[in-house]
Amino acid sequence: MSLLHTRNLTAFYGDFQALFGINFAVDSGETVAIIGANGAGKSTFLRSLTGLLINDADAIRFKGKAIGALPANHIVGAGIAMVPEGRKLFPSLSVEENLKIGNYSGREGPWSVERIMDLFPFMRQRRHNPGAALSGGQQQMVAIGRALMSNPDLLLCDEISLGLAPTVIKDIYDTLPAIQETGTTVVVVEQDIQQAMAVADRVYCFMEGRVTLEGPPGNLSHDAIREAYFGLKGAV
């Protein structure tokens, strides 16, 4: 049975429909990447999973429970954490406070402030700095650490490579195995197709609020991806 699946999930911003019946599943231990152009609905999908957008209860099932109608503040306690697009550190909290508030729900598990700092050692020197005083890559690492502090079963990462230098992106992705070792399943949203293909066991491609392609990276041809991603047939 899958860890999380959605059935015919829709999302609206007022009258504007952003998602049209998404069917998605991720198994425990599997790494899934969601790719798609800007505006395809990837972030909206993650916002739905985390309860920031409310759905029918049955539209989202997590560990067998219908969670689609749970408000956001109950989702993290159920075991889903998100690294939001644009990092969204709390500017008036220090690095350490940002991490600690990640465990506001009190969910127990392997992660602690010290263990996060083992994973990202630069934080030891920056413990008391405000989050905003860090570089983009460091802020991203704090955002990941903050999400891990809730000891999630499922970690959703929204464009964690956005705007970062390739070496920093590599540093961040190099920490994935250590995260997965603790039993956390990871879903990454990426605009960078190469990056997505490299880490994922399975890929979903979104376009204009719909899933246009799904499968293991090895089974997907360049042409199929291009068509699913850009909606273009043939060569570009």
Place this chain on the structure above:
Amino acid sequence: MDWINAVVQGILVGGLYALFATGLSLIFGIMRLVNIAHGDLIVLASFLGLVIVTGLGLYPLVALLIVVPLMFALGYALQRGLLNFTLGSDILPPLLVTFGLSIIIQNALLEIFSADSQKLPAGPLQTASMQIAEGLAVGVFPVIVFACAVVVIAGLQLLLYRTALGAAFRATSDDPDTARLMGIDNRHIFALAMAISLAVVALAGVFLGMRTAFDPSIGPGRLIYAFEAVIIGGLGSLWGTLVGGIVLGVSQIIGGKLFPGADQLAGHVVFLIILVFRPRGLFPRAMD
């Protein structure tokens, strides 16, 4: 000595203004809500004090043990049951609703207590004073009020910057949606903020009633003092609010000495002058 005396009295009055303003500052800082009914809630607390003092025969300072928890509970219920529904990207709904609330409170108080002036009996404390230097005496009661203001602000500062709940307050203030992702229930946090705000209002209301006469119509005037103290100090800074209250108090007393009868006007003028030269107040918060 006369002038030193005036400044000292002004500083002490500033403590009361700071108590008027602290709750306003706190909820604006946490949820960007401007509570137009704040002054009327202060007067409501004065009347609650009056009911308890006359009904149970308690000394006003002892009545605080009942008024403060009552106002705390009222604040929680008010935010949870009404004001939370007005919060959003538009700042107009909370303004309109608290404006309406202000009118409702004034009229209800008028209906129940009439327009007569009331006073909470302070007893000997009313006139007790102590000599702190040759020719310089201060009232014991104003000193108590000022000390309370300092303790309240220091306590709130500790709460905000040294506790997990305080971090949740600040996180919610920074970014309510991301705070919810952490498991923080915004509606509860906002309700707690309003509860704390009205607990401080309870102190302010009872002190006000012990110091001067009050009637149902004086709320808006207290709101103006509170606003001025908050703006002078800088939005979102609690210590700034104390300084704002002191600036206001000193301006009034010195203004009243220079131009008898112009004490209130002097406070407003100094407020406007500060607004012109320091539009963000004396201690603006770095963030915002």
